[in-house]
Every structure is written in C-alpha cells, then in structure tokens.
Amino acid sequence: MARLGFDERELQSRRAIFELHDEDLQRLTAIRAIAERHMAEVVDGFYALLLGHPGTRRFLTDDAQVARLKRTQSAYFLQLFDGRCDLPYVENRIRVGAVHERIGLAPKWYIAAYRRYLALLLERVVLDIPDRAEALAAYQSLKKIVAFDMSIAIDTYIAANLESLGRHQAAIRELSTPVIRVHERLLLLPLVGAIDSQRAQQVMEMVLVRVIEEKARAIIIDIAGVPVVDTKVADHLLKTTAAVKLIGAQTILTGISAQVARTIVQLGVDISSMHTLARLSEGIELGLELVGKRIAPKEPS
Amino acid sequence: MGSLAFESQTLSSETMAIDREEDIVHVRKRARMLAQARGFDAFACAALTTAASELARNVWVHGGGGQATLEELSDGNRFGIRMVFRDQGPGIADLERALQGGYSTARSLGLGLSGTRRLVEDFAIDTRPGEGTRVTITKWTRF
Numbered sequence: 264m265a266r267l268g269f270d271e272r273e274l275q276s277r278r279a280i281f282e283l284h285d286e287d288l289q290r291l292t293a294i295r296a297i298a299e300r301h302m303a304e305v306v307d308g309f310y311a312l313l314l315g316h317p318g319t320r321r322f323l324t325d326d327a328q329v330a331r332l333k334r335t336q337s338a339y340f341l342q343l344f345d346g347r348c349d350l351p352y353v354e355n356r357i358r359v360g361a362v363h364e365r366i367g368l369a370p371k372w373y374i375a376a377y378r379r380y381l382a383l384l385l386e387r388v389v390l391d392i393p394d395r396a397e398a399l400a401a402y403q404s405l406k407k408i409v410a411f412d413m414s415i416a417i418d419t420y421i422a423a424n425l426e427s428l429g430r431h432q433a434a435i436r437e438l439s440t441p442v443i444r445v446h447e448r449l450l451l452l453p454l455v456g457a458i459d460s461q462r463a464q465q466v467m468e469m470v471l472v473r474v475i476e477e478k479a480r481a482i483i484i485d486i487a488g489v490p491v492v493d494t495k496v497a498d499h500l501l502k503t504t505a506a507v508k509l510i511g512a513q514t515i516l517t518g519i520s521a522q523v524a525r526t527i528v529q530l531g532v533d534i535s536s537m538h539t540l541a542r543l544s545e546g547i548e549l550g551l552e553l554v555g556k557r558i559a560p561k562e563p564s
Numbered sequence: 565m566g567s568l569a570f571e572s573q574t575l576s577s578e579t580m581a582i583d584r585e586e587d588i589v590h591v592r593k594r595a596r597m598l599a600q601a602r603g604f605d606a607f608a609c610a611a612l613t614t615a616a617s618e619l620a621r622n623v624w625v626h627g628g629g630g631q632a633t634l635e636e637l638s639d640g641n642r643f644g645i646r647m648v649f650r651d652q653g654p655g656i657a658d659l660e661r662a663l664q665g666g667y668s669t670a671r672s673l674g675l676g677l678s679g680t681r682r683l684v685e686d687f688a689i690d691t692r693p694g695e696g697t698r699v700t701i702t703k704w705t706r707f
Contacts, residue, residue, distance in 0.1 A: 494618060
C-alpha cells in the first residue's frame, strides 16, 4: 500500500480521473442479481481464454489450481457489483496485481484478459438487462471500474519494477567501490565506470573508512576503467587525496592512458598533489616502497 | 569560384535533453560515438568526449538543465562535430573571469570553461544574465 502511495486522497483523485462516481457503483449494485445469474459463464469464458494461449496456460498447471482460481475469480466478479470502491477494495486490487507481477505475467496478458472480461460482461450480463438505456449506463459504469482496476494493476507492476531496479542499484553501488588490501598498510581501489556525484562521495567515504581501518600508509586509485576524466572527476580525486592526506596516507593514481594524460593537461588541472603512474604494477611497486617493502627476485637455490 | 574550400555542410543534427545527472553520460557517450564513427583519432575522441562532459555538466549544475544539440559537419575535406549547449539559467555574471580559469561559483576547480576551450578548435559563448547561456564548440578531424 505505502509503496504505491495509495491513500484516501489518491483514491478520490483516481476515481475522479476515471469518472467513477457513486452513481456508477449504485448502478452496478442494481444489476448484481443479473450478474450473479451469469457468473459461472463469465468466469468459465474467461478461463477458456487463459487456457487457450500458451503465454497464460503455462501458469495454469492442473485442474485443482484452475478450480481454485475460478473461485477467486468469482469473488472478484461479485466485488464489481458490491457498490464499494474504497481503500480496502484498492488494497485487494494491489494484492492481485502484485501476485501477477510476481509470477511473471506480462501486462499485455493482464490487459488482454480484461478486454475479454469486458466482452463477456457485455454479452452475458449487460445484454440481459431488459431496459436498453439502463443496460448502456451499466456498461459504461462497468468499463469505468474495470479501467480503474487495470490502472492499479499496471501501477503495481511499475512499482515492483522500480523496487527491483532500486535493489540492483544499491547492489551495484556496493560493488562499485571495492577497496582491496594489497599488502599490509597498502590499499587499492580500482575504479570502473562513470563517476557521478553520488558515487564520488561514496568513493571518498569508503576510502577514508578503509584507510583508517587498515592503518594504511598508501592507497592506489586505478582509473583505467573510467571512461572520461573531466574537471569534475579530477576535482573528486584531488579532494579524496587531500582528505586521505589528513589522515596520514598518500594517494597513488594509476591507469592513466595517453589520451587522459593529454586531456588533463589541456584542461589545466594540476594533479601534482598525487603520485601518478601509467601502470597499476608501477603503482604497486611505489606503494610497497612507501610502506617499506619491495618486490625482490627469488634467491637462486 | 576558384576556391577549393567548400562551405561546411551539416550532415546530421540531434538534440538531447539534459534534465538529470545521467543525461551528462548520455550526451558524452553520443559525442564519443559520433566522433569514433567519423574517424577522429583517440586523442581527439577523448578531447571531444571530455568537452561534452564539461559543458553538459555546466548545463545541469549551473543552468538547471537544458539541451545539447550534436551535429555532424563536413567541409568537403574533413568531418567535424559541432555541439551546442543551451540552458535558461542565471547566465555567467563575470564571463572574463570564468574563461580565465580557476574561478568557481560551485566550490570546484573552476576549470570547466577555460579547459574546454583548449580541447576544441572553435569555442563560442553567449551568456545573458537572467536569460541563460549558450556554448557552441566544434572540432574537426585532422587532414
């Protein structure tokens, strides 16, 4: 519920959009007896559509399940003629939408199913209303509530997708600043991809936390995987260097391509506060030197 | 008549919106794609992509959003990429200082405009206080 931001105000505004007035609900209540008489035909006809297409049939595994779903469907059918369109009703619709999203039923099936549903309601229920004007009015009301329901279902799909997108982004964010311990007191941060303001801030914080945790003397930042080094990226790197220096460590920048080197110079950025090297391997050598170690060839035995 | 130089001709033109931070990445990716497709060398590609990044960011940060128009040009001998960045922001009050470099209203390096100017062949800026800013840059393939 909270996820869709559905409250009394949204309910009223949406009912207004679909022109779903109290008279519509009353009109539907008035034909409830006729609707009940044809309920089985509508529900059976609806499932005939679902069973007739591979796209929806794969969700219907056995007869017992179909029978159960038909009972749920009958309950929904009757709700349309309950004369209620309040928050509990909406909550119910959201739950139904969420179930269909979870099992992976594409929205096109949802909409196609609703189309068939309306056709069945017209054939079986509406045409059974003796007064023609009344039948037309009832059909209009039915279309309103069905469209209203559909809008909620689609919103549920979108909300679920946004939620999963948000989860992925959080996961990527977590993976995007892997500060690795190369050796005692020497850290490495390989940066890959674009550096936006949010990520830059996260890089700075992660670097500082890890430098303190590891009592690091030096951190290598490798930018071989950063597509563009503009003044903003340079600014972030310089600020990170300054902050790292405050806690007693040095920054070594590696992975600078010939093109990036030339662009940085043309931009007029002064990065002399950092150690800079073309290759990561050279950065590791320098880093080890800064922590008092070096790579030596194996003694011949 | 008698001159070998052709008038430069616009081969394509597309306009992209810069409303969100991600749009900066979209614009510079497009710039890089066009430059690579037109045979710019790796240094020129890097320069053009970086220039696109700087100016698109200016539109987003200082102009409160706007548009970028990317055009492919030809003068008969070389291909060129022209990019126009427009915003309806507050404009640049002290243009001379902004173009000198090292001056920033956003507590950053303040090298965006002055640096970008050195990355391209043609650089033109039109800014009006309260009305907005338009920066046009062009870079050509080498002969």
